[in-house]
Amino acid sequence: MTVSILAYDEKTGTFGGAAMTGSLCVGGWVLRGGADSGLSASQGTAPSTLWGEDVLAAMKAGASADEAVTSVTAPDIGRAHRQLAAIDLRGRTGHFTGEMSVPVCGALEGPGVVVAGNMLADWAVIRAVRDSYLSTLGAMPDRLMAALMAGARAGGDSRGLLSAALLVASRAATPLTLRIDRSARPLEDLGALLAAARTEPYYGWTRVVPTLDDPYRAPDLVAPEPLPLPETGTE
Structure with missing residues (x-):
């Protein structure tokens, strides 16, 4: 089983994505995107990372999520084995599920x-x-974690979960990209990683590195001590 969620909070301008699966490396395979393009989730029995990237490019160029999903999936003769979801810069959503996807699917x-x-x-x-x-x-990260945990409690994967991932992006903050690629308790480990990412010194560091809205941001530099002036006088 693979489940992914993509979301946009209009009040804060924050995008968020999360995914979990009974296989390896769900974050690397499924989640893509950022605050300048929207987000994508490409999955399935033969997932296409190309789909994930191409739908982002289409949305960044101005296509709606639904238009982007249609343009990317339609030409692919292997689309029956793939699944794609997207959310665009205005929070509009689109999705596609191939007819050969393993049920229950959609x-x-x-x-x-x-x-x-x-x-x-x-x-x-x-x-x-x-x-x-x-x-x-x-x-956003807390809402996404709650959503994954609720999905796991509702039945999750009969194979058991093996990996989970979280992606949060906004123009005013640095991206948060967390991945548990292989674990017997991926959701618990993802939650622990999120907690660690909110502690110092890491959290403080994320507040001084560049963002889309502040691309030249850097730590304040401590001014050097002034050099002593040469003594002056008359002979």
Whole structure:
């Protein structure tokens, strides 16, 4: 099973994506994007990382998420084995599920959110992910973690989960990209990694490196001590 969620918080201008699966390296395979393009989630029995990148390029050029998904998936003769979701710069969503995707499979949308899944234990999994995100208050990473945990409680993967990932981006902050590529407890480990990323010194460092809105940001430099002036006088 692979489940992914993509979301946009219009109030804060924050994009967020998360994914979990019973296989390796879900973050590297599935999640792509940033605050200048929107986000994509490409998955399936034969997932295309090319889809993930191409849909971002289309949205960055001005296409809506739905238009971008259609333009990327339509020419691919192997699309029956793939799944794609996207959220664009205005928070609009699009998705595609190939007819050969392992059931239970498909996607659900909500205001500023799309959840896609395949090889689901039940539709309750994908519904729980979406509904938990929409009903949870707080920062984007916390809402995404709550959504993944709700999906796992609703049935998750009959094979057990093996990897999980989180991606958060906004123009005013540095990207947060967290991946647990192989673990017996990937959601717990992802939560622990998120907590660590919010502690010093790492968190302080993220506040002084460049962002899209402040591309030249750097730590304040300590002014050097002035050199002593040469003594002057008359003979």
